[in-house]
Amino acid sequence: MRRARRIERVPPYLFVGISRKKAEKKAQGIEVIDFGIGDPDIPTPAPIIDTLREASVDAPNHRYPETEGLPGFRQAVADWYGRRFGLSPDPDTEVLSLIGAKEGIGHAALSFVDPGDTVLVPDPGYPVYSVGTWFAGGECHWMPLLEENGWLPDLDAVPSEAAARAGVMWLNYPNNPTGAVAGLDYFAEVVDFAKANDILVMHDACYTEVAYDGHRPVSFLQTPGAMDVGLEFHSLSKSYNMTGWRLGACVGNAELIEALMVVKSNLDSGVPQAIQMMGIEALNGPVYSVDERNAVYQRRRDLVVDALRRIGLRVDPPKASLYVWARIPEGYSSAKLTEMLLEERDIVVTPGSGYGRYGEGYIRLSLTIPDRDMERGLERLDSWTIPSRAAV
Ligand SMILES: Cc1ncc(COP(=O)(O)O)c(C=O)c1O
16 A cells, blocks of 8 residues: 655654553563553543533533634643743744644644755654654754763754754753753753754753752743744643643744644644633642642652662663653663563563664653552562673
8 A cells, every 4th residue: 555655764653562562461461560651640630620521511612623722721821931931922922722742843843844954853852853854854963862961962063064954953851751951051052053053943841840859940932032043842741640631832933833823724623622721720720739749750750760770770860851761781772671671570661762873771761650550560670680791
């Protein structure tokens, strides 16, 4: 059957192979503990669900939504930016609703990348930045995220021809998969670099509300000049345990928002209104649910970090995000170690190489599994010794 060439280019989705192996184990009656995908196990807070219950019976909400989102939702996003980051985006021109950040990221590629264009993409990184680029006919120039640079792209290391060719740069802090955070100093360098090379900056900020030890991640848009060059993608998925409801927002430069809107209005019909109302409740609601949820993840983070250190892995506790990123011993590939953990301990972790070449040498563990499962999973880890120098 004929398929478009762009489909052939896409590597197999990271979690598909793992899901298959998991299903095989399950068929043999083996319970697998899954530290793989980052999908909150903690339910959406009750007041948000109550809002959906009420909004779902209101007939106007059964109709097509406007692509740009309800004025009330866009206002709630703008107000939240004000409270959280001290910014005041215009809800009419600088805010757009998204069917989750993933949708906005994918459509941004069609809005800003032409065939043959170069896009600067972090490696390791969330796969949608590269796949979106390829779908739009663009080429990725990979920016390595290295431990010695705090997992931030070294902008001085981007070759000047690549910088001159590039039209778009993707960034993501707090970062998936490394758990790293970026500060305003770094973002100031990004704005200078973007202005000097005429590059648009697309910042995926979907983990700003998942943070530990009192850390408060910043918004790229807080950087002077950022509104001239960029967009920021937010998600309610991780902030309010709402992955299944599909809701996010894009905030930033009005002309760029308009360009994204051209693609969106032609390809999707927006977020169901009742779901946007859940978003209004979430964004305007008290922050205690976010704080309580972060306390749960922080406790899990500490347990995972300790367990990994006990079996000899090198790991720094992340300040934010849902992930622990651990260095594996020399002599193993991350795929091999992942396979061994699944075969020998019935535990799923994600190989760093699944996020790009520079993810090799690391594994990622997600904190989104219920406490009881997590404790059992960590017990299985405790009784494991990494055999010396397995075949790579
Ligand atoms: C870095 C990053 N961006 C975006 C998303 C997708 O967010 P959403 O659920 O809002 O589509 C994820 C989900 O795991 C992610 O890790």
